[in-house]
Amino acid sequence: MLAVLLAVATIIALTVNVPGPEEIRDRVAAAGLLGVAVFVLAYAGLSLTPAPASVFSIASGVLFGFVGGALVVFAAAMIAATIAYGISRYLGAEALARYGGDRTARAVAFLRERGLVSVLLARLIPLFPFWLVNYAGGLSGITFRHYTLGTAIGIIPGVLSYVALGAFGTDPLSWPFLAAIAAFLVLTLAGSYSARRMRSSKPMLAEGAGHA
Known part of the structure; x- marks a missing residue:
């Protein structure tokens, strides 16, 4: 997925007169808090669906820089996680359970x-998509305090790595960008390995799910 995004970005940069990162940031800064609010709401809304919000995380780094982008993505992700938890916990999410299946x-x-x-x-x-964990949190019956605390701490590495890809992508040989690539690869490989482990222990997990 990352390779495709980078390839598309390269083609666009070579064939289309795209404004540079600084110019884009200036335009966003000119919009003030309204621009930030619109981005946060759009990101939060996207995170409530199966659509890949990682694209917005990378874009946030381009638009707001590393620190600003990380804060924006963190806030939007927490908003989405809270809303999804409430939906599944108090309104039910039978459709989600049918859609996500096993x-x-x-x-x-x-x-x-x-x-x-x-x-x-x-x-x-x-291990699981961000949106799925959001809804599964409410379905699992875990307390809101544990859910939000685990989410707030756990999403930090992913947020920083994706935002750094956008913030430092114009200088692919810089150490922040290389560190972001390394973190992204580590998270991806760890997720793939853990997913294989979970598939091998599928009967045990299915038995635990039966007590819902």
Whole structure:
């Protein structure tokens, strides 16, 4: 996915007169708090769906820089996580359970297993999609305090790595950009490895999900 995004960005940069990062940042800064609010709401709304919000995370680094982008993405992600938790916890999410199928059952069972620790691991390692963990948190019955604390701490590495890709992407040989690439690869590989481990223990997880 990252390779495709970088390839498309390169083609566009070579064939289209795209404003540079500084010019884009100046335009966004001119919009003031309204521009930030619109971005946060758009990001939060996207994070409530299966659409990949990582594209917005990278764009945030381009638009707001590393520090500003990280703060914007963190705020938007927490808003989305809170809303989704409330929807699934208090309004029910039968449609989600049917849509996600076995994957939803595994996510719910995983989060229910160790509470705060499970949420932290699910956020640190991209074992399940961000949006799915959001809804599974409410379905699992985990307390809101443990859910929000695990989410707030666990999403930090992912937020920083994606935002850094956008913030430092114009200088691909800089150490911040290389560090972001390394962090992205580590998170991806860890998620792939953990997913394989979970598939191998599928019967155990399915049994845990049956106690919902």
